[in-house]
Amino acid sequence: MAWRDAKASRVRLLLFMASIILGIAAVVSIQLFSQNLTDNIQRQSKSLMGADFRIDTNQLPTRRAQAIIDSLKPDASEVNFVSMVAFPKNKGTKLVRIRGLQGDFPFYGALETEPVMAATSYQTLGGALVDATLMLQYDLHPGDSIKVGEITLPIAGALNAIPGNTAVSSSVAPLVIIPYRFIEDTELLQFGSRKRYEFFYNQPEVDLLALEERLQPMLEAENADLDTHTSTSSRLGRRYENVGSFLNLTAFIALLLGCVGIASSVNIYIKEKIKAIAVLKCLGASRKQSFLIFLIQIAGIGILGGIIGTAIGVGLQELFPIVLKEFLPFDLTISISAQPVIMGVLLGLVMSVLFALLPLLRTxxxxxxEVLRVSGDTSKQSAKARYIAIAVIVAFLYAFSYWLLQDWLFALAFIGGIMVTFGILAGIAIGTMKLIKTYFPKSAGFTTRQSLLNLFRPNNQTIVLLVAIGLGTFLISTLYFTKDILLDKTALGDTAESANLITLDVQPDQVAEVANTFKTNELEVLDNIPLVTMRMHSIKNELVNKLRTDTTTQIKGWVLSHEFRTTYRSNLIDSEEIVKGEWVASHTGDGIVPVSISENLAEDAKVTVGDSIVFNVQGVLMPTLVKSIRKVDWANLQPNFTVLFPNGVLESAPQFHVLTTYAPTEASSARLQRALVHKFPNVSVIDLRQMYTVVEDILNKVSWIINFMAFFSILTGIIVLIGSVRTSKYQRIKESVLLRTLGAKNKQILSITALEYLFLGILGSLLGILLALVSSLLLAVFVFEEPFAPSLTPFLIFLPGIALLVLGIGLSNIREVLRSSPLEVLRKSG
Incomplete structure (x- = not known):
């Protein structure tokens, strides 16, 4: 019976199946991609680091740290730092990351260069390997020269890849690799320069767990760190797990949207089958038999939908390595595993049956x-059965969300958020129907009255279409609004008061000459900020070295090993606000020094106003007292500080300076950078214009990925829309035929249908955009803490576009009525 009835209703059943195919395809493709990512990270963990393990430190190793490093016999070492370089060929300058290497690093993976021999010859010939993209930008070729500090080296080749590096990190500061022996000659490592020393080991036989357990505490006490290839790959895996969880949730929403379509379509389908079920019961069919007939149908299309969705998902996951290649520090090898494939098929079955359960209970x-009744379905369902079915659906959704997120609270919040969004959309749909019914415009024209009646008559699509259209529009609109918030945070103020060039590592004896260079290039020095480096010696009378070994401490690890770059001044700047305590502008030098710290440092160091901190200022211990806590806008791209000293304390301490200016044009910026690199090779210049371009480029790449996933939701919503409209096709045909029989013209029938679907399309997309506005406003206020200026794109594109799409699908539904005679149509539909 299930098979025979399904053959007669195959078009509608195929549309049910289409509702969930894309959702399953999205989930399966992302599951396969996440699994491939995890497998590749584990398989290539040594290639990600290029060694079995390494020891790194942000300063010259202490005597004890150097003894530990030497005892393990490093096979290669490097020092890396950010600096300006110049290209004599075209007088170009660029901020780059310089890596001075010695030894045969990498031991796993390879330096990919053009020409290939440059990977090994650059050490013996004394040349430089320059990022391939950078060489294209500046029209450089092997044999050209690069000026690094006080030395000029030939370019040995273009650097295409090195273990552990990504295209995104290279876009921020492209890599330049030179032999380690030239680092001292560059004279770039001045006092206060940020640098990192790394020592690499090719020792595959070492027990890494035992080594890490034994050495990590000793190295941490010396401000050094041990990283093994396994711990590095584990951290990298956790980082991409967050991305995978987000993409999984987006795919899950697309699947939920399809399931809403199934629930609504099955509801209408079962309504049409009430008479047939009543006849079956008159002929002796039991409740169980009539229920199973339709359960088997839904289960069958669920399995078939799962198989098709899984097949599409297997194909789609090939796209993700292409999209994400710039974010991955390795080449991704794709393989197909059984678990996501089996899960896709089972998901099709379970989700179809679960969401069809409520309408199936009607049977x-x-x-x-019911055979004798004319008014349609009057059967009463059991409230208890309905509540049990709803509870089972919610429990499954929560369990599936927990499986995706691995966090019960996040899963609960996600399901709660989805239910609230669904509830709002469904509530507005029900409210709209009641409002139109209560205040029905009886004096309106015939076509207007008829189209409004269609919104609340039996077999209406008001709820399902508003939920499907609204949720899809909500997702994509939230993306656009959120992207605008992020981009606004990096918006560059085009005023002379806003610094867009920052010069770093200016030594005290260079300040006057650097400022004079600014003036020569007709630029004004906006800020001259002195920087003093220091570390924490004790917090609230607890020695930092002791706290590092204390497993019960709640103080964050970075606080205990961080080298703070602090400054002193008598005033706050625009990006700062005192939230606790009082600001102290100057100090006489007697007694404990009052300092101001940022909110994040206060939280991570577990200190508040009145607590004591002793700083080690290059060997001199300085007791301080926290007098105020500041809220700092770190998104504001200007020099901000976690620790601020008052005037009168650090003026005589060893220091270097940061000078800022505003360059009105790219040409004036380039001119200043060339002059500074020529006169002061150790000074680095950050052009915020380039930084904003990089940030925007990264955000665009991320938003493309999110757009791609939101596309699943939108497309699923369209399929649900088509399915919902087509499901009630025959009901609509009979109504339209009756209207034609009573004398209605084709134009009137078109107008009735057009008005109904245009109303649904506009209201659904408008609701989605308005909900997105609210959610984005909440994100702006509570997460980003930024003013919210929404994009017009959703209003100008999504609102009319989706409304017209709904209109087109609705009108396509009555083509048969308009082209055929009433009698012919009635024969076909009967």
């Missing part, structure tokens, strides 16, 4: 007397 309570 259980159909009375044989």
């Amino acid at each position: 259980w309570y159909v009375s044989p007397l």
